[in-house]
Amino acid sequence: MIRSIAVVIFVALLCGTVLWLSNTEGDPVTPVAAGDDIIDVPGYVLQNFEEQTGARNAVAAIYLNYRVYDTLFEALLLLIAIVGIIHFFRIGIRSEPRTITHQRRTQAGATEQSDIISRITGFLYPVVILFGFYVIANGHNTPGGGFQGGAILATLFIGRFIVNPINDVNASLLHDVEQALFVLILLVPVVFLFYEFSGQFPALNEPFLILMNVLIGIKVCLGLTIVVFRFGFDEENV
């Protein structure tokens, strides 16, 4: 009883805070001091990103050019998470066969596939593939980018697993490809941005953004697919 009352009071307070916060005016971003000059960072980015980076989406300009370190370590984070998942599932594998002799199953046939879901997934397959590649390839012009597009493609492969749980994915090959892509994701910005090719060849800016988005997209797609297939088939060797 006391717990229920406490929960109700807590929820009421939470709702009140939400309403109060949503009605207060947020502060505009304060300018940042750099040396003697005062620089308005958002204003600077919004004014100059088109000519400096070749992108028409300011978010892409920031995560692939101004703050590319963030993207590199984000890619590393996902890679480490996947290595960890593979490692812990490998520990859990038991290889000896079941010794127990007699078996009786109850409630057989409860795991049948839903016809509606299979049909709808089959219908959506090409549409979602197209949308995923669109989001990756146009990440520098429209909202989206490598991570979002890769996640859309991964959702599709995982949806296929829900409909038809067959382990026909070579996870170790996918993992190797993913690691190779990570090396490329490190190399491309290091060579292009840190050696200042970006300023010398402005025509290469847009191809650089597209290349980075494609690399990140494929890497994220492979990584997330590996994770879900690990959850789905933890008994088979990888």
Added chain:
Amino acid sequence: MIGGIGLDSILLLMTVLIAIVAVWTKILRHAVILLGIFSFICSFLYLYYGAPDVAIAEAVIGSGLVMLLYLTAIKRYRTYSIIVSVENEDRLEDATMQEFAGSSQGQLLSEIERFCLSRELEPEIVYSRESVAKIAEDGRFDLIVHPEESRFTVYGREDNYLVDELEMLLILHSTDTDTEFVRIGAES
């Protein structure tokens, strides 16, 4: 603006309500679907606040990937294997199992079965002639049932989340037979 309150505060309140309902739901699959709706509303809020990039990421991850991941996990861990250790039988025959199922101890077993079904689990009952220690060593079980002449012992893994409720169930239903519930640790 609707009566001085913006669309965003209505959506924010909806997220709070949906989160509470998701916590209180008894059926896991409903909670997963509610979390998907929660992410969808969050994604709409990001769009409303002018962050379409984050909105796409939230929609794909929150209502796509995470939901599918949870559904896969629920699907995988739905089988609940109950192992009946009948040590003193010479041979395992269908008649032995039928005899056991008809006894009062067998009714207790079917009570456990019904409990599993109410929790969306598929009870898988395996009759074995191995000793309890050997089955526990093998490690592939959720519950070991060991019926004897006058006693009925149930061994549950202490890392299983159903253990507390199963112990209560056995206390409530053990009338004439001497029932004991033992928790054993996870495999070494």
